[in-house]
Amino acid sequence: MVLLWFSSIQRWLWPPATSTFAADIDALFLMIASVVGLWLAATLAVLEWLLWKANRRRRGGGLFAAEAREIRWIVVAAVGVFVSDLAIEVRGQRLWEQLVSAAPPNALAIRVEARQFAWTVLHPGPDGELGTTDDIELQNELHVPVDQTVEVRLRSRDVVHSFFLPTVRLKQDVLPGTEVRRWFVPTEVGTFPIACAELCGFGHYRMGGRLVVHSASDYQQWLFSAAGSELSTPEAGAQ
């Protein structure tokens, strides 16, 4: 029952989760939601209760008593908030450390260069190395194999953009003059959105793209056909 409720709320609240981190971020969100939700509900309940009592007392007058007791309430509640904060902080910090850690050495490195208003994605070719002649350059399309660690190396040619993969739960601003690296592991095969999340000019709203996650065998096929089509026309490639 609880599980059913959980999964339905999940479908309603979030896009599908298609990376190893996505479920962790959603779970942290729900943890925070339950802690602050309890506080919110309790606080509103006390507010309503006191209002109801004060309303009945209207005109009769009761005046307050015992300020020391009120202060004790306030301090106890503040300590409670502090403890809840700590719990959220400790759990959140562990996840953040993972999210922004350096990629494992076997990661597939892909360069994403943002400009107004498109993403230029440079995939390593069949040799698995970036910066060699068999690299595959695509506009607004990022192809990756499933269950493989992917490191995106983000650069901007002009203004600040933000590389956003909603189903992966990854978002990273892309800065001119600095390369920022983030990594993720896609866990589902399919086509998912890429979006720009930082206002970057009048075409910001159409700076979208596609994240294509292939199965391992499909990826090899795509790799060779994409690289092949580039290699078969070397003159075009040279230009």
Add this chain to the structure above:
Amino acid sequence: MTRAFLRQWVFSLDHKVIGKQYLAIGVAMAAIGAFAAYIMRWQLAFPNIPAPLYGLVDPGPYNAWLTMHGTIMMFFVAMPILLGAFGNFFIPLMVGAHDMAFPRLNRASVWILFVASVVLVASLFVEEGPAAAGWTNYAPLSIDPMYTGVGIGFDLWLVAVFLDFVSVLLSGLNVLTTALNMRAPGLSLGRLPLFVWTQVVAAVLFVFSAGPLMGAILMMLGDRHLGTGFFVAERGGAPLLWQHLFWFFGHPEVYVILLPALGISFEVFATFCRRPVAGYRWLLGALWASAGLSFLVWAHHMFVSGMSVRLALPFSITTIIISVPFAMVVFALIATLRGAALERSTAMLFALGMLATFLVGGVTGIFLGSPAVDMYLHDTYFVVAHFHYTLFPSVVLGGFAGLYYWFPKMFGRMLDESLGRWHFWLTWLSFHAVFLPLFVAGTRGHMRRVYDPTQYEFLQPLLPIHRIATVAAIVLLASQMVVVWNVVRTLWKGQRAEGNPWGGTTLEWATPSPPPAENFMRIVQVTRAPYGYEQTGSGVQPLPQWVERDAP
């Protein structure tokens, strides 16, 4: 005739006239800011259908309107009304002074604000359009015209904001001096009404945080015209530097706006609960603690900006810890209802509505203060909904609580209470109908500042959310006609107000309504703390803070 007019309005040094002028500027700018909101909301719900009263919204102007909405509401509505209007009008009254400490400086402040407003509004009419990089004005989008097609619009924006800050800085110094040096005999700091305290803390916050951004504005003007490169990577600068300087100011700014609104609700709570605000000294501690912490949280706006990921930990800790003093403020307000002999009034409704609404804004900030969750929610509608849940209760609900509470004192007539109740419920319910759905748009990954969301396949199912929010926003804006009508009718033929119509205990109620030119006819001697009430045979009666005596 002209002379009298000039003397009474243009050169008047009376803090009450100046306060009303701040109010007029704030309200006029709010109308423009509201129109900007309407254009944005229309385009989001009905993309590519011409907006009534405006026409087809294009992507460039859309970005300009969203920039204007934020800039106007923060700098030209919230600060002029909460600090300028209520601060100017009531700080001298509440400390028992005949005017602000520096009346000429005060006159200069309001004129500088007026010029700043004219500069900003003028930018709407220049050929390439006004600034279009959001109210945060991130570099380098705001620097090189080739990125936006906007030229002088950005310069006018920078000049307008700079002048606005000059105005608020001068008035902040005035507030500090007045509150510290102009107090009536017997009014020790420990007896100062909480509204005055919140204005003092806000003034300190502004005075200490505005400098870096004012410097940054000059640096950006240099980048735009003198070939300097503070924020331009190719010229050896750092785009992130602007973000740091902006948010070093930008976060305290939120508290500059929030604190006076809280101050209003303290006054309103005490008066209509007929008892002191719970824990006066603890509240003061909490206000100063949150003010101090607000200088140390700015980079929580930048978790995914590309700054060092090591910085996330300290800023996340300070951000989450700041909920402790705010929790104390909220609990103190709630505890004030204990044993209250509640008087119903529109002002109290708005103050209660502010408290309940702000709670939602506060707790949703915890999600964004956690960097891992922020990685997903940053720059989505979750953020938009969150900060509207903090700023709308402060500026609009808090501002209206102040208006309904102090209107009799400012204008000498009583606003109609039943129209007031209609106004409250329409405003409050339609606000929730706009912004509650936007939290869901945010968790579904909907980025903010997107001109046409239907361009993204995954956002297309969210169109109904935009439609609900837009219809509710139109209702919200239309509901404000109720208060406009109420004010117009009251000024024309409303019931005249006595000196202390609500049974308040602080010094502004020691004067007639409206107060005469020098405020107090006789010397007021303060004899007790504010918010005293006593039980008598005929109910709970106020124990005013003052006794009057004749000048020696």
